[in-house]
Amino acid sequence: MFSHVMVGSNDIARSKVFYDALFAAMGAGPAMVDDRGRLAYRHNGAMFMVTTPIDGEAACGANGGTIGFGLTGPEQVDAWHEAGVAHGGTAIENPPGVRPSPFGALYLAYLRDPDGNKLCGGHRLPKQA
Numbered sequence: 146m147f148s149h150v151m152v153g154s155n156d157i158a159r160s161k162v163f164y165d166a167l168f169a170a171m172g173a174g175p176a177m178v179d180d181r182g183r184l185a186y187r188h189n190g191a192m193f194m195v196t197t198p199i200d201g202e203a204a205c206g207a208n209g210g211t212i213g214f215g216l217t218g219p220e221q222v223d224a225w226h227e228a229g230v231a232h233g234g235t236a237i238e239n240p241p242g243v244r245p246s247p248f249g250a251l252y253l254a255y256l257r258d259p260d261g262n263k264l265c266g267g268h269r270l271p272k273q274a
Contacts, residue, residue, distance in 0.1 A: 149192040150212055152262045153204030157182055159233060159259050160195045166232040167264075168193075170225040171216060189215075206261030213265040219252040225266040226254035233259040243270065 154160040161184055165175040173188035176195070184195040193212075198204050216222050219241075226241050234256040241254035250270040257263055 147191075149194055151183075151194040151196060152212065152258070152260070153198045154195050154258075154260045155197070155204045156259065157184065157195065157197060160184060163229065163232045163234055163259055164193075164195060166228040167214075167225055167234075170228040171214065171221065204260050206257065206263055211255075211263045211265050213267055216266050216268050218268050219270075222252050222254050222266045222268050226256060229256040229258075229264070234264075237263070241266075 161176055161178075164184060164186060168174065168176075168186050168188060171188060173186060176184035176186050178184060182197070186193045214225065216225060223241055226236065230236050236255070237257055238255040242252065244251050244253050248269070249272055251267055252270055253265055253267045255263065255265050
């Protein structure tokens with residue numbers, strides 16, 4: 146359905162440090178930088194990009210928007226969250242952990258990146274018998 150997700154940044158070098166750490170925790174490589182200075186991450190057939198806003202205005206997080214990353218298990222969610230906090234992100238909402246949902250239990254962690262974009266690392270837990 147989606148070809149890519151792109152977020153804005155006011156400091157591409159700072160964002161590269163932050164997102165390189167997040168993607169390393171997910172088992173992916175560091176960003177490729179294109180000729181416009183945009184960061185591009187490829188993982189599991191998807192692409193995530195970071196750019197300075199094309200209109201020249203300051204980047205800001207979307208109010209009510211969240212970008213979710215599907216991770217392989219609670220351990221990877223925890224590593225992702227720890228990498229984000231250690232590299233300039235801010236832990237938000239509840240600590241990483243299990244949250245009930247109408248779709249079954251989820252193990253989730255939330256961060257804001259250095260520019261305020263809301264991110265979620267998550268894993269759907271197996272149904273209990």
